[in-house]
Amino acid sequence: MSIDANQRQDRSSIGSWLFRGALAIGLVSVLATVFNNRFQAICPSGLGNYRPGNESGVCRQAPKLSPKNTEVEQFVRKRVESPQYRREIINKLSGIIKIPSESYDDIGIIGQDTRWDVFFEIEDYIKANYPVVFQTVELDHANTHGLILTWKGSIPASEAKPILMLAHQDVVPVLADNVKDWTHPPYEGHYDGEIIWGRGATDDKGYLISIIESVDLLIKSGFKPKRTIVLAFGCDEEISGENCARPISNLLHERYGDDGIYLIMDEGSMGIQKEFDQSFAMVSVAEKGYLDVGINLTSSGGHASNPPDHNVIGILSEIVVELENRPFPGQVTSKNPMFGFLECAAAHAPESSFPTAIRNKLNKVSQGDNKAQKELAQILDNMRYYFKTSQSVGKINGGIKINAIPETASTLINLRLAVETSVSQVEEHYESLIRPIAEKHNMVFEGFHSQCGSAEKRKICLYGVDALEPAPVSPVDAESFRVLSGTIKSVLKPLDQDTELIVTPYLMPANTDTKFFWTLTKNIYRFTPINLVDNLNRAHTTDEFIRADEFVREPLFLASLILNADDVVGQ
Structure with missing residues (x-):
């Protein structure tokens, strides 16, 4: 993940739109293949279907989806919104940031290279802070440091496919010479009342803590899942995932088989951003x-x-x-999920904010006009590496x-x-x-x-x-995507309260651990449910951070997603 989301300049100019330009991190570490166009029926002629307020079905939005178990949902919401909970979860993130679980390109074999031993500390920390979770779930280890937590549902996995949530325990190393450049020491986990600072705050310890928190809250609410819930935490996402992510995937594949998972959620994409004067929840459905x-x-x-x-x-x-x-060469085609994003912007952003030069190319691009595909890539040169x-x-x-x-x-x-x-x-x-x-x-x-x-x-x-190879493109017409979209629209808010939050497909220009899980499900979605700014909250660089107000609400979103996915079992 990598992007600069702070540049908010004149939206009437294509260059200033910049799409956060070369947005790619190297978290973001950002792959992709064929975008399913069925979800976004394209108008065969004219520009009518690409104008705001249309009823054509272009970038059709799922309705808000709230859990049927209102008692459990209210329990989670009340806890998340309490000052005491806020203090507790911030302290938990701060504490895990203090453990420098760095992964190195030249690291040796697990069990031989002592630099892996820090991941024992991560496991001990999680167990100490979430005793209720570990009293409820089954814990498996994949190659020692890959952690798999399974909360079994009442219905067999063969009848109700499990939901799988991924995160990684490792972080990018901090060079000793660069420590002096940090506003707060990278492994202090400093909280200044507004922001939590430190390596891993966004990539990916904030997401990891939020995932465990969501399960912890659901267990404490008395919720009993029908659908099995699996949490899997790798130890080497930043160095390719061969030591933990691949063994985790192999174990889960042996257990559930091809297409045995209902939905995979992982970090990634741009989170919630404002482009063309419109708030978007950007869900990466593929990777380069x-x-x-x-x-x-x-x-x-x-x-x-x-x-x-x-x-x-x-x-x-x-x-x-x-x-x-x-x-x-660069070329914009309808195979690319970013074309879906352009459709969503054309259909839902204020007409005056979406450049005519882009709008005029969309129909021809959708029809396979090679010249238009190349011309549109030239117009979007500031974000060229999404298209080449x-x-x-x-x-x-x-x-x-x-x-x-x-x-x-x-x-x-x-x-x-x-x-x-x-x-x-x-x-x-x-x-x-x-x-x-x-x-x-x-x-x-x-x-x-x-x-x-x-x-x-x-x-x-x-x-x-x-x-x-570029990742298979996950479908946006699947039930699982509708559940995810409905949860996003129900729980998360647009950046401007007078606009609607539009859920859109997006492309991850880097790679995540999901590259090992393609056979487990077609429904792989990479989404961090916060507003990511300033190069994805400066992940992979000096002064990585996460805003506390957004972080503390992540567990509410993830718990709601689990509940909504449970509600559709048997439908």
Whole structure:
């Protein structure tokens, strides 16, 4: 998640709209595939269906949905709104922030690398603060530090699929040199009466505490679920999720099977934002793909006094320049959930606030007009990476001594794949650009699936790391999305009280632990139920924070979602 939501300037200008521009964090860590258009019937001609106040069904909104068990709902609401509860939950978040559960790119195996031991402290802290929960749920461990809490419902999972809520215990490390730049120490959990400061406040310990709180409140209310409720907390979301998220997913898949989960909720998206003078609850229904590309060059070395015209560092530089000069094209298509957001904005935002240049392209884009799709991407250039594959050269190495001709040079490039593309298409693009450079310099070229096995001295070799296709797009016409949307509209408020809160599909440009759970359900939704500002509350950077007024109400939303999902069992 990554975005700047504080820029609120002239909405009449497309540039100032900026969509929070390059919004991607790297929480936000943001993938995607095919958006289901059935939920948003598109007008075949004219612009009428894209104007505010329409009755056409474009971005049709679910009605507010309140739990049928009003006694339990009122118990939860009364507790959440009490001053004592506010103090208690703020203290709980502050306390867990004080545990520096950092995950590192170079961390070793669980049980061998002692840096994992901090997660024992996290588990002990949760158990100490939620004794009623742990007296009620069944606790399973996945690879030691992955935690699965199961509150069994009265109806078997085969008849009423469980609801699954995800969060992660780990945080991005804070560099020692940067601690001095924090307003309050990153692991102090300081509360100033308005804001809770610290690493993990937003990403993702606030969400984790809110999830447990929602179950704790429901248990204390006397609620007995029909539908099983599962909470799962990973330990390494910030470093790919292989150590905890994957084992958690495997365990749950063994237990519930393909499509065995009713709904998955996880952190993500933009939360609640105001765009085009309209409040939106932005629910990410997909994520972009992911690929790290490695490029290795080898050649003969020698003394620097007799260099070749182009050594491996020079050739690698030529490759990097060629890649950056030939970026992936941008294109807005109806396959992208962001097109659904544009439809929602066109249909529900004040007409004067939604740029005509965007509105005029929507019908043609929906009909597959390639020219219009490219033109709309150009208009939306400030948010280009929601509509195109991004590439960023992140590491480069070459040479060991100034007077020696380098024998090797290498680079690693990070890519986030657009909804409409695939890993194989990215590989083909890179091979088509780099192969001619290899031929130009009389070097052997080895593509992505060559294993780099050639014994040739002069060669260029490509390989991929952590390849991940764009995520399947979760349906917005499913019962589970209607339940989620109805809960959002019932519990959460627009940023301006004189407007309606519009629920819209959105795209996560980074990746979450949900990438391991695709087989468990099609209904995967990433949504943080607060107004996220200033680069997603400065997650992953200095002075991460969360507003207390919004945080303390998260458990009410999550408890209401559980109750509403329980109400539809058997319908």
